[in-house]
Amino acid sequence: MIKDFIKSLLYQRQCPICGIRLKRFLPLEPLFADNLRKYTSKYKIEKLETLNPKEYYCPSCKCTDRDRLYAAYLQKINNFKDLHLLDIAPGASLRYFLQKRVKKYRSVDLYRTDVDDQLDICNMHKYSDNMFDFIICSHVLEHVPDDIQAMKEIYRILKPGGEAIVMVPISSEFNDFDEDLTINDEAEQWRRFMQNDHVRMYNREVFFKRWESVKFKINIYSKSFFSSRVYRKLGLTKSSALYVVSK
Numbered sequence: 001m002i003k004d005f006i007k008s009l010l011y012q013r014q015c016p017i018c019g020i021r022l023k024r025f026l027p028l029e030p031l032f033a034d035n036l037r038k039y040t041s042k043y044k045i046e047k048l049e050t051l052n053p054k055e056y057y058c059p060s061c062k063c064t065d066r067d068r069l070y071a072a073y074l075q076k077i078n079n080f081k082d083l084h085l086l087d088i089a090p091g092a093s094l095r096y097f098l099q100k101r102v103k104k105y106r107s108v109d110l111y112r113t114d115v116d117d118q119l120d121i122c123n124m125h126k127y128s129d130n131m132f133d134f135i136i137c138s139h140v141l142e143h144v145p146d147d148i149q150a151m152k153e154i155y156r157i158l159k160p161g162g163e164a165i166v167m168v169p170i171s172s173e174f175n176d177f178d179e180d181l182t183i184n185d186e187a188e189q190w191r192r193f194m195q196n197d198h199v200r201m202y203n204r205e206v207f208f209k210r211w212e213s214v215k216f217k218i219n220i221y222s223k224s225f226f227s228s229r230v231y232r233k234l235g236l237t238k239s240s241a242l243y244v245v246s247k
Helices: 001-011 033-039 064-075 094-098 146-156 186-193 204-213 228-234
Strands: 083-086 102-110 132-138 158-167 217-219 242-246
Touching: 033 186, 033 228, 064 094, 064 158, 064 228, 083 094, 094 102, 102 204, 132 146, 132 242, 204 217, 217 228
Parallel strands: 083 102, 083 132, 132 158
Antiparallel strands: 158 242, 217 242
């Protein structure tokens, strides 16, 4: 009993995906921040809403801090195990976690071969209308030229009453929106969009309006929803926020 109590004081972090308890999660590799400095981006990695560069990776399953946030939310859903879930551009650790827990799991990506279906998010023709209970679309839309068409496809294949986790990089420091589909210069993409394969940098206002334009309701779940204790346990920053749209 005493050992368990001492361990709970020392190992205050716990990964909801693999279950490991630890003192701290691992930091993000410096390459990302180095590139932002190299290409003189105005954006700072520590100012991104849902990213903790000091406690990013789980050393056991390699999940990210946002993966841990998604898992925590999904476990709050009453019928979590009965979901028919679509995972767009899946992360390895979260996919393994979901495959073992939900009733029906499907993964999709346009380019990868390690998924169930190779489809364009803007034309997921293999999936029928109102097919899925839940969809995860994490850090995908900043890569997609026609993001509104992708949102329409997500709306089409999601069941009435269904939900989707929808996440993109958003800076808590700047409130401007930047989009340019014509750029083909790596340095300029890093400078303006924080990565060389991104075509836009969202702010909350534009991100929300685009989802609302295709008839979705968007919900924000932050520390007040999960609790400060859960945020500490998952290694999340105070500014971390989860965006979930509902049909």
